[in-house]
Amino acid sequence: MVERITLMMVDDHHLVRQGILSLLEVQDDIEVVGEASSGEQALQMVAVLTPDVVLMDLMLPGISGVEATRKVKQLSPQTQIIVLTSYHDDEHIFPALRAGALSYVLKDVGPDELVATIRKAAHGEAVVHPRVAARLVQEIQGVKKEAHSVLTDLSEREREVLRLIARGHSNAVIAEKLVISEKTVKGHVSNILSKLHMLDRTQAAAFAWEQGVVQRSNEA
CATH class of the missing domain: 3.40.50.2300 (Response regulator)
Known part of the structure; x- marks a missing residue:
């Protein structure tokens, strides 16, 4: 049937x-x-x-x-x-x-x-x-170019923080790894979300993986 x-x-x-x-x-x-x-x-x-x-x-x-x-x-x-x-x-x-x-x-x-x-x-x-x-296709290509442009707005320290966010680390762990205060980490996270126009660290982490900011071969 x-x-x-x-x-x-x-x-x-x-x-x-x-x-x-x-x-x-x-x-x-x-x-x-x-x-x-x-x-x-x-x-x-x-x-x-x-x-x-x-x-x-x-x-x-x-x-x-x-x-x-x-x-x-x-x-x-x-x-x-x-x-x-x-x-x-x-x-x-x-x-x-x-x-x-x-x-x-x-x-x-x-x-x-x-x-x-x-x-x-x-x-x-x-x-x-x-x-x-x-x-x-044109829209997707445009978004990729825009994403690359946005990433260049991040400082090297912000990129480091973003990589660690993408690895699933908490602010406390990020502070320990980068030898900075947790308050400073929070400031970096806030700046990252603002520059990437994102609501939370989950979105930022997904973005980092998609854009190759962090790769599976990188150390945690």
């Missing part, structure tokens, strides 16, 4: 929903369990239906598709969201992905590709339109 994927469509255009419905009706493994024309209606339906996949338009009356995406993920974390939109600019792409969307495809997508995207989403596999993928 074929395992069915339950799907809900959220789009304020009836013709769009009908076109997708006609496409999916002939798919043995995909069952459309609901249609919503607004974000508010989508949230009410998701709370009851908890579909496997939601096709989400971004331009909706009432709350936006981005906000609806965020709230759907809060209501039903296991539901995967595919943004299906005409927009491929930064002000739509990044907020939608940060809100919890798994995939981002444009409405010029081919029928077979859309069906394949739905099947992949049901298994947690992301699909993004090539234009969107290009912007993601």
